[in-house]
Amino acid sequence: MSDRTRAQAPPALTRWEQRTEVPLFAASLLFLLGYAARVLAPHDAEPWRDISLALVGATWLLFVVDYAVRIRLSRLGHRFVRAHWLDTLVLVLPLLRPLRMVKVYTAVQKRRAEPRLSLYARVMTYAGLTSVLLGFSASLAVYRVEREAPGASIRTFGDAVWWACATLTTVGYGDAAPVTPAGRVVAAGLMVCGLALLGAVTGSFSSWLIQVFRREDEKGPPAGG
Structure with missing residues (x-):
């Protein structure tokens, strides 16, 4: 979200994004870990393949819930998909969540009184x-x-x-x-x-x-x- 868009965003949406950005990034790392285990584990490596599949599904569900909450808080309806195309792409392809690295760093800096x-x-x-x-x-x-x-x-x-x-x-x-x-x-x-x-x-x-x-x-x- 650009600075101009963030300035115009409802306060509830801004607070939600600030509170969830870092936890969701941690969830994306768990998603990547689960996906890696699913891909790299041998076909007979049970129950690890099932556990990794459950981890991938659970973390992706978190992304879906976050996306749905942000649509509701933004009050944009279907226009949210076009206005936040990168977030939509990341939801469809969770392996692209590293592209949100800049937003994660910004969220961390706002919580810490350290020089950037x-x-x-x-x-x-x-x-x-x-x-x-x-x-x-x-x-x-x-x-x-x-x-x-x-x-x-x-x-x-x-x-x-x-x-x-x-x-x-x-x-x-x-x-x-x-x-x-x-x-x-x-x-x-x-x-x-x-x-x-x-x-x-x-x-x-x-x-x-x-x-x-x-x-x-x-x-x-x-x-x-």
Whole structure:
């Protein structure tokens, strides 16, 4: 939610979001843990597969309840779906919840009387953490749909992690690539995210270097000999 939209939001909705953002992020990590256990556990690993499935279902139900409460508190009705398209996308695809990392950090800072990181440090921190979580999520999703596909080059979770690293960094070696429609959809999304994250990090780092050099120029040459 943008600052302008948040300023116009009903107070009840604002309070709800501030109180639930961090707990829901913790729930998203539990969802990712359950999904990972479901994907990586052997087929005969009972009851762990059933437990992981129950964990995934329970945490996703929390996301549904939160979404329904926010629709009611926003007083927007069906317009909430369009106005909060990222939240809608995250509800449909919970593995994308790392994209809400910025909102989680903001919610934590509002609860703590500590100085915030500089803009450049925040951007690089967001991008780094989001890259790790998105890369891990994409590795799980691709491994799940590719491991038994005919002609697949991604047969192990290690292959999937290697592919995710190459895709996020835009290196693209080509030694591992999805062959299924679902895997290619995941790959396309990861490519877009990788370009955005790489642009954010390089742009912030370049701005920081320019700022450092400008300060050095303003100091002038050292006095004396």
